[in-house]
Amino acid sequence: MSEALNPETPEAVLDDDADQAEEEKPLKQRKNGLYPGVSDELAESMKSGWADTELHGLEPIPQAAYTAARRAALSARFPGERLVIPAGNLKTRSNDTEYPFRASVEYAYLTGNLTEDGVLVLEPTSGGHKATIYLLPRSDRENGEFWLSGQGELWVGRRHSLTEAEQLHGIPASDVRELADALREATGPVRVVRGYDAGVEAALTDKVTAERDEELRVFLSEARLVKDEFEAGELQKAVDSTVRGFEDVVKVLDKAEATSERYIEGTFFLRARVEGNDVGYGSICAAGPHACTLHWVRNDGPVRSGDLLLLDAGVETHTLYTADVTRTLPINGTYSEIQKKIYDAVYEAQEAGIAAVQPGGKYRDFHDASQRVLARKLVEWGLVEGPVERVLELGLQRRWTLHGTGHMLGMDVHDCAAARVETYVDGTLEPGMCLTVEPGLYFQADDLTVPEEYRGIGVRIEDDILVTENGNRNLSAGLPRRSDEVEAWMASLKG
Numbered sequence: 001m002s003e004a005l006n007p008e009t010p011e012a013v014l015d016d017d018a019d020q021a022e023e024e025k026p027l028k029q030r031k032n033g034l035y036p037g038v039s040d041e042l043a044e045s046m047k048s049g050w051a052d053t054e055l056h057g058l059e060p061i062p063q064a065a066y067t068a069a070r071r072a073a074l075s076a077r078f079p080g081e082r083l084v085i086p087a088g089n090l091k092t093r094s095n096d097t098e099y100p101f102r103a104s105v106e107y108a109y110l111t112g113n114l115t116e117d118g119v120l121v122l123e124p125t126s127g128g129h130k131a132t133i134y135l136l137p138r139s140d141r142e143n144g145e146f147w148l149s150g151q152g153e154l155w156v157g158r159r160h161s162l163t164e165a166e167q168l169h170g171i172p173a174s175d176v177r178e179l180a181d182a183l184r185e186a187t188g189p190v191r192v193v194r195g196y197d198a199g200v201e202a203a204l205t206d207k208v209t210a211e212r213d214e215e216l217r218v219f220l221s222e223a224r225l226v227k228d229e230f231e232a233g234e235l236q237k238a239v240d241s242t243v244r245g246f247e248d249v250v251k252v253l254d255k256a257e258a259t260s261e262r263y264i265e266g267t268f269f270l271r272a273r274v275e276g277n278d279v280g281y282g283s284i285c286a287a288g289p290h291a292c293t294l295h296w297v298r299n300d301g302p303v304r305s306g307d308l309l310l311l312d313a314g315v316e317t318h319t320l321y322t323a324d325v326t327r328t329l330p331i332n333g334t335y336s337e338i339q340k341k342i343y344d345a346v347y348e349a350q351e352a353g354i355a356a357v358q359p360g361g362k363y364r365d366f367h368d369a370s371q372r373v374l375a376r377k378l379v380e381w382g383l384v385e386g387p388v389e390r391v392l393e394l395g396l397q398r399r400w401t402l403h404g405t406g407h408m409l410g411m412d413v414h415d416c417a418a419a420r421v422e423t424y425v426d427g428t429l430e431p432g433m434c435l436t437v438e439p440g441l442y443f444q445a446d447d448l449t450v451p452e453e454y455r456g457i458g459v460r461i462e463d464d465i466l467v468t469e470n471g472n473r474n475l476s477a478g479l480p481r482r483s484d485e486v487e488a489w490m491a492s493l494k495g
Contacts, residue, residue, distance in 0.1 A: 038148070047142055053158070058167040061112045063319065066230045068170060070110050070223065075122060075129040077219055081189040083129070084204065085110055085220075086197035087118035096150065100278070104196045105411045106220045108320050113169055115159060117176055119200060124188065133169060134176035137162050179203075191216040221418035224410050226432035231410065232466060234321035235434055236475050238276065239464055241315035242323040243478040245271035249311060250493045253303070253331055261285040261299040268313050276315040280322025281413045284312035287331065291458030292442040294403060305332040308339055310458055320411045324436050325476045326462035333490045335483055338453045342441055343483050346459045349373035349439040350481070353405055357437065357465050357472040363427050367405040370439040374401050377441075383450055400443060400450075406436040409464055431469045438462030 074083065087107040090098040101116045111120050117136050122129035138161045139146030139153040147154040162173040183190075183203040190207045192200060193216060201208075227235065245268045249256075256263040264285040272279045282297035290296045291310035303309065309331050314323035328343060330336075335343055353370035372388065375397040379386035384396050391397050408415040408424065415434075416424060440460035443450050464475040480489045 038144070043144060046144060046147055050141060054161060055164050058164055060170050061168050063112045063230045064168075064170045066228050067110055067112045069228075071120075071122065071131055072128070073223060074110065074220070078191065078216070079128070080124045081191055082124060082186055083120075083122040083216065084183070084190065084192040084200060085120040085122075086193060086200050087113065087116060088196035089198075090116050090151075102278075102320070104193065105224075105320070106193045106217070107196075109220065109224060109411060111169055111171065112319070113165070114320070117197075119176055119179055119197065120171075121179070131171050133165065133171040133173050134179045135160075135162060135165055135173055136177070137175050183207075193217055193220070217418050218420060221416045222420065222423050225408065225416050225419060225423065225427075226430055227410060227434055227466075228432070231321060232432065232434070234317050234319050235323070235409065235464065235466070238280070238315050238317045238321050238323035239325065239475040240478065241271060241275040241317075242313065242325050243476065244275070245313060245315060246311065246325070246327060246479055247493055250329065250490050253309070253494075256287075256303040257305060257331070259303075261287055261290070261301050261303055264303070264309070264311065265299045268311075272315045277318045277320065278316050280314040280316035280324065284310065284326075286310040286312075286458070289445040289456035289458070291328065291460075292444050292456065293458075294442075303331060306336070307331050308335075308457065308459065310460055312460065312462065314413065322409070322411070322413050323464055323476070324409055324413050324462065325464060325479065326438055326460045327479060327481075327486070328459045328461065329486060329490065333494065334487055339457060339459075340483050342443075342454070342457055343459050343461075345374065345377040346439055346441055346461050347481060347483065348377075350437055350461045350463070353437040353439060354463065354465060354472065354474065357429065357435065357467060359429055359431050359467055359469060359471075361429050363425055363429055363435075365429075366435075366437050370405045370437070371397060371401060374439060374441060383454075399447075400441050402440065402442055405439050406462075409434045409436055429467050431467050433467040434475075435465055435467075436462050437465055 085107050087103040090101055093099045103114045103118070107118060107120055108114055111133055113133060115135060119134040121132050121134060123132065136159060138159060139149070146152040153159060160168065162175065165173040180199055180203040183200065186207065190204055191212050192204050192208050194201060194213050248267050248271050249264050252263065252267050265283050268283050269279060283299070284296050285299045286293060286296040287301055287303045287309045288307040290301050291308055308328050310326065310328045312326040314325060316322040330339060349370040352373050353366040356365040356369040371392060375388050375391040378384045378397055378400060379388055379391060384391055410416065438460055440458065442458040443454040443456065445456040447455055461481055463481070466473045466475055480486050
């Protein structure tokens with residue numbers, strides 16, 4: 001990785017004003033940088049000889065009409081108030097390297113823009129709000145920012161000009177470097193989405209309250225409960241890529257056996273990066289008893305023939321919508337008798353859960369339906385004393401079912417998390433909602449309350465379900481679920 005001349009303090013090489021060049025601060029060098037400075041001749045050379053790369057006639061991004069409608073709904077909810085929604089800033093991974101940037105969900109949902117340091121501001125007007133998107137403009141070539149700053153375009157790539165951004169997003173764009181001063185001078189009620197941009201929050205510190213800001217966060221979370229047509233399409237794209245990622249994994253299970261779970265992780269990640277933005281969350285590639293660890297993301301264990309592989313993974317699209325799918329696969333292609341017994345029980349529970357996903361039904365219905373099946377199986381197997389109603393009332397099945405049976409899905413894998421309980425867990429399903437149905441049974445390797453043959457077996461089956469006007473649609477139906485179909489599918493892929 002090449003080293004920028006000045007990635008730590010780019011402001012040291014920039015003029016505060018083009019008319020005050022003589023007052024430019026001296027260049028602060030990297031402690032162990034190889035160049036002592038920049039000669040006047042080199043600085044002058046770097047100012048000129050560059051082609052005009054401005055893009056013209058850009059078409060709006062596909063979701064522009066949808067983001068406009070979302071901003072209109074936000075405006076209607078908070079009339080007369082200034083609303084500030086930041087994208088967030090780069091976060092340091094170590095020393096002078098950063099994590100890959102991912103815009104805040106609230107900002108991306110309302111703008112479609114995914115660049116760091118952006119801020120959406122809705123200024124109140126007599127008829128609603130005027131939206132402005134504040135962004136970093138193109139790097140300045142006159143003062144050398146583009147090649148001397150560690151975040152200059154020569155180092156990290158071209159960004160859109162403000163004019164280009166306006167064309168793409170359908171929102172007037174301004175220089176974000178001017179925003180802090182404007183916010184400090186703002187009057188009237190203000191709300192900000194917290195936790196993403198400390199500079200923005202500092203500029204508003206005497207103008208906002210935690211309670212009012214939380215109301216804004218909750219509203220934006222609840223607004224995402226029902227997906228629009230664009231969002232449903234993006235979720236299907238994410239799932240379709242995920243299906244192909246699962247197929248990729250099955251084809252290389254022999255290589256995973258020769259290495260580790262990391263081979264599975266890397267194989268799926270390749271599909272996610274080729275067809276999408278990234279994985280939507282850390283892939284769970286849990287072989288053998290690791291399947292009993294719900295969020296096993298170390299992925300450093302062995303992959304052995306005769307064991308099960310619990311693969312919980314999802315591709316995230318370029319617009320930040322993620323799939324979340326789980327299959328529990330026999331590594332050698334065939335379930336053993338006890339594996340099949342447990343797997344089929346989970347499949348039956350999932351079938352009951354999916355059937356309960358209906359418009360007008362309670363959100364909890366799919367969880368209750370799945371848990372009832374699993375409790376009944378545990379009683380039948382003699383692992384817990386019945387009757388089933390007693391087991392459910394006391395939650396005794398949870399020793400082996402562990403988690404809830406699903407969650408909302410969207411731009412976050414656990415989407416809409418800030419929504420009120422009465423609109424989410426205690427709410428009613430509506431067409432356009434998308435949720436996972438993912439029952440599981442997990443028999444820990446050290447669980448002495450179950451027969452030895454059960455120990456170390458973990459099974460989860462998870463699909464992404466879109467509520468429709470007449471029922472539901474399984475977005476991940478492209479992956480087989482029934483045990484015999486899974487075996488046939490794996491055999492066909494291994495060929």
